[in-house]
Amino acid sequence: QVQLVESGGGLVQAGDSLRLSCAISGLSFSISRRALGWFRQAPGKEREFVSTISSSGGIRNYADSVKGRFTISRDNAKSMAYLQMNGLKPEDAAVYYCAARSNSGTSLSPEGYDYWGQGTQVTVSS
Numbered sequence: 001q002v003q004l005v006e007s008g009g010g011l012v013q014a015g016d017s018l019r020l021s022c023a024i025s026g027l028s029f030s031i032s033r034r035a036l037g038w039f040r041q042a043p044g045k046e047r048e049f050v051s052t053i054s055s056s057g058g059i060r061n062y063a064d065s066v067k068g069r070f071t072i073s074r075d076n077a078k079s080m081a082y083l084q085m086n087g088l089k090p091e092d093a094a095v096y097y098c099a100a101r102s103n104s105g106t107s108l109s110p111e112g113y114d115y116w117g118q119g120t121q122v123t124v125s126s
Helices: none
Strands: 003-007 010-013 018-025 036-041 048-053 060-062 070-075 080-085 094-100 120-125
Touching: 003 094, 018 036, 018 094, 018 120, 036 070, 036 080, 048 070, 048 080, 060 070
Parallel strands: 010 120
Antiparallel strands: 003 018, 018 080, 036 048, 036 094, 048 060, 070 080, 094 120
16 A cells, blocks of 8 residues: 655745655555655645656756745655755645656656645745
8 A cells, every 4th residue: 555644744934944754655666766746736726746856866847936945855765755845935835745656757747646645734924
């Protein structure tokens, strides 16, 4: 049974930082062969791409809205993914989801991911 469990969300003020974590377990093959991604969904809006990282970590993509403020990383030995979020803005408020692909290359589309976590809430006050 595949499990992705996000943590690290919370209520912060604009300009603050948060680090989201995603613990991954139960995959049929090694996490080191899978690209990972972070998406977010605000109330009344569609789920949107935030960032993705290839299986080796050598390729990282970011949404324009978070570029320069957010950093994605992974630790294959620990089966973990991370999203460091700095300079948070009220428009970053959303439920953040971790996702895993079935192959090593990155994808900016939610349809490219096969496994999803339940999400962690990020709230940013102005």
